[in-house]
Amino acid sequence: MDEARGSRLLRGILDACLLALVAERDRYGYELAQALRDAGLPIVKDGSIYPLLARLERRGALTSYRAPAAAGPPRRYYQVTDVGKAELEDAHKVWAEVARGVEAVLGRTADQGGTGRG
């Protein structure tokens, strides 16, 4: 897989992925990065989630709280808000529309062996 293309494509939707993961249950940074990696998403570096989390928190889609860890330093857990839930719902709709459109266009050439010339 072309990793650079994967990262570029992911950039616009990564915040929605983070919202979706936090909507499942409260999670902290490392858990979020791990969940993205486990899902097979090509994140260039774990730390790239933090500016997104900060922006989501800034616009009220997420809140965070500090909780002690079983081992090591305390962790900052992220929690989705009502604003975040509404944003996630919108993101689902937009993604479904975009994915359908892209599939319709790319699917044409894929059916013809990828060249588009039959």
Add this chain to the structure above:
Amino acid sequence: MAEPTSTQQIERTVAQVQRSWYRAAVPRRVRRRRAEELHAHLLDMVRAGGDIEAVVGEDLELFAAEWAAAERRHPVAELLLQVVASLTLLPGVAALLNPWVHEVLGVSDDRVGIPVGFLALLAIMVPFFTSWQVIRFWRHRLDTRTSTLLTAGSILVYAIALAVWIFWGRSTDELIPLSTPAAGSLTAVGVAAIAISNRLKRP
């Protein structure tokens, strides 16, 4: 358990990122909170057998700048307020202090006003610090080479302008006279601009 060397590496990395945030004027409360979060993440990564670079990437300054930019709510307003503060507070204070400075220097001049030489110095310093801030605020959008070139370029221009001021601008005794209330108002506007700028930085 993380190895002692890894622990040292983690601490060094977090300290370096914190220094970068400090230079980017990220408020202390935010710096502490984010540093703790980064520290925990790096520790988890090392314990899981990964390396620090997988979290922060190869360019630590860029990583810190990206995060600092995400924390900044109103970068343009912050910058404009800082320019307003520089252009009002410093001339205002200079005008108010002018009689006292002359008394200390043993020269008889009790006029309130802005020394022209000082204004010339401000005309050099304000654009320099503004360009410095622009580079700091938007460092995450520049690659390392561009940001280094811009920084070196602004230092060079500043050094030349400062040399010109030292040789030709400093010695002028001319003064732009101001009434005490006008100088006081300039100072008050500057203080208000700093206060609003600091308020905008708060999370």
